[in-house]
Amino acid sequence: MKQLLIDAVIKNKDYLPYVNLDDNNDYKGWVDNFNLKNSNNEQMRLDLSKEEDLFLLFVLASAWSKTGPWENAAYFTAYLKFANKSDIELWLNQDFIGEEICQKEYNAHSIIKEYTGIESRKKVSFRKDFYLSVGVIARQWHEIKEKLLESNQKSDYIIFIDYIRQIKGLGTKDKSMRIKIPLILRELRCQKIYPNIEGAYCCVPDERVKSSAKELGIKLPNDFLKASKVIYENFGDLYDIPLFAYNEKCIKEDMGITSPCGK
Secondary structure, three states: OOHHHHHHHHHOOOOOOOOOEEEOOOOOOHHOOOOOOOOOOOOOOOOOOHHHHHHHHHHHHHHHOOOOOHHHHHHHHHHHEEEEEOOOOHOOOHHHHHHHHHHHHHHHHHHHHOOOOOOOOOOOOOOOHHHHHHHHHHOOOOHHHHHHHHHHOOOOOHHHHHHHHHHHHHHHOOOOOOHHHHHHHHHHHHHHOOOOOOHHHHHOOHHHHHHHHOOOOOOOOOOOHHHHHHHHHHHHHHHHHHHHOOHHHHHHHHHHOHHHHHH
């Protein structure tokens, strides 16, 4: 079943916006291509060698840590990128954050008209705590970069993981972020910013992934790092992408689990 799933994901790589595989079917990373374009036909991607794009990777991970469909986090990150609101200094200004929060419904409503690409399954919305979390990241940014550098120098990314997981306000409301920490490490690994990151730290065991794993008989531990390791042992450098894609209609059809047109 695992191989059927991998084969189905590769077959449908051009139809699922988050399956960013190259010509050799190697995974390029989620942020390599959001499959979103703005009205100027600019493609949404993050170049993690650039500081503001690296900052937006943390914004994406934090927004995705909150409840709601994953498209909310993708569109929110695209909004900050295309609207030139990824300057870290902006997010140290509480007045600026307050103004952004006041405009959140308007920006979320108008974003579908501005960007073409992903068709959201639900109405896009930007939560208030998206913005508050960006402020937290901005205030901790110097220390975040220091911990990444230290982890790289010592080839020990537990240093970074332990630091990030204790920062309050990166998850829902005042909670810390855990499950999406592997997303950050994976994207840095995929773009070879820090190639010594172990793949076992790079798989995201979110609810969608855990549900797929359970259906396929893959037992994931409750601890997110141990779960990440199990996912990597099963899917290697495709990370959690096959499990994330498992419930897509085209995937199940190609695996023979459901029939086309419900037949």
